[in-house]
Amino acid sequence: MGRGPSIEARKNASDAQRGKVFTKIIREISVAARKGGGDPASNPALRSAIDKGLGFNMPKDTIERALKKATGELEGVEYEEVRYEGYAPGGVAVIVDCLTDNRVRTVADVRHAFGKFGGNMGTEGSVAFMFKRLGVLSFAPGADEEAITEAAIEAGADDVVVYPDDGSIDVLTAPDGFGAVKAAMQAAGLEPGIAEVTYRADNDVAVEGENAQQVAKLLAWLEDLDDVQNVYSNADLGADAYA
Structure with missing residues (x-):
């Protein structure tokens, strides 16, 4: 053994x-x-x-x-923000946000990843319109739904989503209101497990079988690239994606 x-x-x-x-x-x-x-x-x-x-x-x-x-007090490398968009197998939309000091290296790495797992890169704006930028404060299952909802409304949050499968809760905000809502929730003794300004798809795309496995591998590969900061997709992956 x-x-x-x-x-x-x-x-x-x-x-x-x-x-x-x-x-x-x-x-x-x-x-x-x-x-x-x-x-x-x-x-x-x-x-x-x-x-x-x-x-x-x-x-x-x-x-x-x-x-x-x-801020220039010490010598350092300058990075620039660059975004790539494309499609994974099954018509899944993918956004890849990068910070890089070498665009040539970064685009080659991202293009290689899409090609390796059956996807293809698109032009700027080809999938970004399917996503919305918003602030998300996530609370784990077992959190006090009533207290979170009351505090979120008082703080000016846009929405509170309770997921019936496990009872976890997301408080959603406009990006420019994220900091104020987070501070108000913390002041009320409600500390989110995750708090970030992110992108979420307007509608998810369900993928199964081999396509789901390829999508999962592509997203993991992209996230592991040194120049990649965040990867967003509209994939709804089933359990077989990680089989």
């Missing part, structure tokens, strides 16, 4: 994954600071990126160093 990975091997894999997450967050902090200034109190995008870093236990000195590089 074979042995599983050693403790050291598992730790190394975990450290590598943590390093990837840190790299993506540092890029996000850098771009937000360059665009809106290095003060998180007056830069909601920066505040959100820093909160994300702290949520992943990123050391504060790592965050400070990223801020100093972005």
Whole structure:
């Protein structure tokens, strides 16, 4: 009977994954600071990126160093935002948001991923119209629905969605109202498990069988690319996607 990975091997894999997450967050902090200034109190995008870093236990000195590089106090790499759009198998729409210091490398990596798993890249705007940008505060199953709903309405949230399959709850906001709603929920003692401004599809596309497996592999491959920050899709994947 074979042995599983050693403790050291598992730790190394975990450290590598943590390093990837840190790299993506540092890029996000850098771009937000360059665009809106290095003060998180007056830069909601920066505040959100820093909160994300702290949520992943990123050391504060790592965050400070990223801020100093972005604001010119330390020498650093400049990243630009670039978006790619395309279709995965089964007609699934995919948006790939990147931060890169080399567009040629990034587009080649993204195009390779689409081709490898049976998809194809589209032109700018070819699928983005199917998605809406919004703030999402997610609460785990078992959270107090009544308290969350009351606080969300009081804070000016757009909607509260309770998922009947597990009882989890999403509070939805306009992007520019996200920070205020999040602060109000926290002040009410309601800490979301995940809080982010993201993109959600207007309608999901159900895919099954081999198509679902190819879509799952494509999305995972894209998310693992160093230059990719976020991947959005309208795929509704069944359990067989991960078979």
